Amino acid sequence: MREAVRRNDLTGAERILSEAARVSPAAALDQLLPAVEDGLEVHRVALPHRAWELINLVGPAHAFTLLRQSVHYCVVNDGNPKYRDRFQPLRDLLPKVLDQHHLVSKPFGSKPADDAWIEKFSQTIFNSTPDAAAEAIGAALHEGMSPSAISEAIATAANLLVLRDPGRPEKYASKEKPAGSVHGDSVGVHACDAVNALCNMASVANQRNAAACLILAGYEVANDSSYRRAEFDAYVPHPHPQNLEKISARTPAELL
Secondary structure, three states, X not given: OHHHHHOOOHHHHHHHHXXXXXXXXXXXXXXXXXXXXXXXXXXXXXXXXXXXXXXXXXXHHHHHHHHHHHHHHHHHHHOOHHHHHHHHHHHHHHHHHHHHOOOOOOOOOOEOOOHHHHHHHHHHHHHOOHHHHHHHHHHHHHOOXXXXXXXXXXXXXXXXXXXXXXXXXXXXXXXXXXXXXXXXXXXXXXXXXXXXHHHHHHOOOOHHHHHHHHHHHHHHHHHHHHHOHXXXXXXXXXXXXXXXXXXXXXXXXXXX
């Protein structure tokens, strides 16, 4: 599948997906994901995740129909040399991390994580370069941390972006996206959407794809946090202390 997409062979890629879909929806997803993992932006990873979720609604017989839109998306975008060049460093990095930590051959561990580990690892991802975040996730998987614990830490790191987002600057404001609004194309919202898709697909994919999805999820958060590093380092995350001080309720019922 991935080689067909790289050749811009849409017919061949669809044929491969169709053959896999006749085995099972899961087989189709696992056939598709290595091609999806050739790039990393929210639309590329959200499409197969949304399709996978819809299979439960419309039935497994429609798996090919739902997943083929991702094939089209990948083929169309890979036909653009600038798009390919943008993600070439990622295409070089991912197999290195997978191989270095034996993430295809060594079974995943199941070490649980306490709150302190989640907090520390989320900060590691948030404050790392994209390559370092990918390496940290590969190492955590190699050390036997459970994929679900790693997913939780990545999601927490993505939330740190949203909680620090001051909203749209005045110079980029519009009627539909006023100053101060946190719209869908905000850095943090994009990161959360991509992480949600990747971590959920990791929970249903085969081991190779699960590891790749988690590595990409961490890479995404680190990449987006570094995009506006100076701003995010300066902003205090919500809820702000001055707002918390105004809350006198303490019981769950009162808070609700």
